[in-house]
Amino acid sequence: MAIKILADSACDLSKDYYNKYDIEMVSLTVHLDNEDYEDGKSISPKTVYHAMREGKSPKTSQVSPQTFKSIFTSYAETNQTLIYLAFSSELSGTYQTAKMMEQEVKESYPDAPIHVVDTKCASLGYGLVVLHAAELAKQSDDPKEIIASSHNYASKMEHIFTVDDLEYLYRGGRVSRTAAFVGSLLKIKPILHVEDGKLIPLEKIRGSKKLFNRMLEIMEERGGDFSNYTIGISHxxxxxxxEQLASMIKERLNVNEVVIEMVGSAIGSHSGPGTIALFFINKQYEA
Known part of the structure; x- marks a missing residue:
């Protein structure tokens, strides 16, 4: 049997990709207006962003242990190889929950070919890692090869992003109330990145006009051969x-492909409307 790739909804891939590559997806939960919704299934990102613009603060929770146990058990029973590529363990407890359930299932099925991998990535950066693994799974029946390549690819995935309003990062505990207030007054736009799975502030840009130019400069500084790899933009x-950022990239750089997706409900609940994120493989990557 072919190796199956499992991802969670924080990869922000559209259904078209799940169908094209036969990827299985498990949802994080979004809590809004006293209701629980499955990210990527029973709530749309637009609904979340509309609520946030009205001043509401949606919350999120990780995938439940029972959900993982059920999925892992079904693959263990048929002895089909499953590789779960997880949302960064530094941003969610989902990876740790999956590892616990993997160990629990393997108590009953010690030889179950189930593998849980921490990508240390988020949003479409994580999504590009999932697509990389899914492409390999079409060609290889060696899970070790796929896991090693996915680790390598994920470790070289750059996440460069900005948010439209620091208030949303304040609500999520990423910046102080003072920083959010002062930033809004001065029209400061933060540039952040992901380092070893964590969100790290990188720079502060005064005025939105300079923002995309600086993001592209960082891309040029850190990136390698863009003609060989897909660039991701999530919003x-x-x-x-x-689309404006994508157009600037195409004009300035020799890129292979630019994929644009909306930031999903789970991650969007923390980053807020107006977020723009850029994902690419850095120049340290060697296939």
Whole structure:
């Protein structure tokens, strides 16, 4: 049997990709207006962003242990190889829960070919790692090869992003109330990145006009041969600006492909509307 790739909804891939590559997806939970929704299934990102613009604060929770146990058991029973590529363990407890359930299932099925991998990535950066693994799974029946390549690819995935309003990062505990207030007054736009799975502030840019130029400069500084790899852009319900950034990249760099997706409900609940994120493989990557 072919190796199956499992991802969670924090990879922000559209259903088209799940269908094309036969990827299985498990949802994080979004809590809004006293209701629980399955990210990527029973709530749309636009609903979340609309609520946030109205001042609401959606919450999220990780995938439940029972959900993982059920999925892992079904693969163990048929002895089909499953590789779960997880949302960064530094941003969610989902990876740790999956590892616990993997160990529990293997108590009953010690030879079950189930593998849980921490990508240390988020949003479409994580999604690009999932697609990389899914491509390999079409060609290889060696899980060790797929896991090693996915680890390597994920470790070289750059996440460069900005948010439209620091208030949302404040609500999520990423910046102080003072920083959010001062940033809004001065029209400061933060540039952040992901380092070893964690969100790290990188720079502060005064004025939105300079923002995309600086993001592209960072991309040029860190990136390698863009003609060989897919560039990812995800946005918090701001397709116009995402397309603007994509156009700038195509004009300035020799890129292979640019994929644009909306930041999903789970991650968007923390980053907020107007988020723009850029993902690419850095120059340290060697296939």
């Amino acid at each position: 918090g319900d701001d397709l116009k600006r995402a």
